[in-house]
Amino acid sequence: MQENIKEIFERITEYYDVPLRLSSRCEAKVYYRVEDLNSADIDLCSNYIAERLVNVCQPSVPDVLINLHGNFTGLANNLAKTLSVGDEPLEVISLEQVESGNGIATRLKGCTVVLVNDVITTARSCLEAHTKTTLMGASVLSWAALIDRTFGPGPVPVVASFTGAPINLLEALPY
Numbered sequence: 001m002q003e004n005i006k007e008i009f010e011r012i013t014e015y016y017d018v019p020l021r022l023s024s025r026c027e028a029k030v031y032y033r034v035e036d037l038n039s040a041d042i043d044l045c046s047n048y049i050a051e052r053l054v055n056v057c058q059p060s061v062p063d064v065l066i067n068l069h070g071n072f073t074g075l076a077n078n079l080a081k082t083l084s085v086g087d088e089p090l091e092v093i094s095l096e097q098v099e100s101g102n103g104i105a106t107r108l109k110g111c112t113v114v115l116v117n118d119v120i121t122t123a124r125s126c127l128e129a130h131t132k133t134t135l136m137g138a139s140v141l142s143w144a145a146l147i148d149r150t151f152g153p154g155p156v157p158v159v160a161s162f163t164g165a166p167i168n169l170l171e172a173l174p175y
Helices: 003-011 039-059 075-083 095-100 106-110 125-135
Strands: 013-022 026-032 066-068 091-095 112-121 141-146 158-163
Touching: 003 013, 003 039, 003 158, 039 075, 039 112, 039 158, 066 075, 066 095, 075 095, 075 106, 075 112, 075 141, 091 095, 091 106, 095 106, 095 125, 112 125, 125 141
Parallel strands: 066 091, 066 112, 112 141, 141 158
Antiparallel strands: 013 026
16 A cells, blocks of 8 residues: 555655745745545545554544645545444534634534644644644544655644655744
């Protein structure tokens, strides 16, 4: 499985001489075109991530997946199906729903959650989402992503299908 995943990410990797701006805070000479992943690619990566999540999070299992901003591969929905115990997939809540409130704090209180992102770079957005969900009473088990481009440990394990090339920070992070 790992060889297949490596081949998938080699296919969508682009290399540049001049760094590309990935966000307001980082740049890199390597770019991963996750929008070029097809449904079979996402399914394979989801299965791999789900297997690793079970191993990392045991004996706990997630009750809810929180889909972070800017995801468009459908990873959270795939993981919700793969990680479900019965016929019903796990609940997927968007970070927008978490940020707006509207009773979400009541829903998340006492739940175990996994934060899901297509690509994690500086982890700043994950830390912010982690803090918000923790303040609502949820316990964050892990962060899950197709590609992990972070450069250090966070408050929980990062479970990804692929470890990407490091990024260059353009400004110091506040943590």
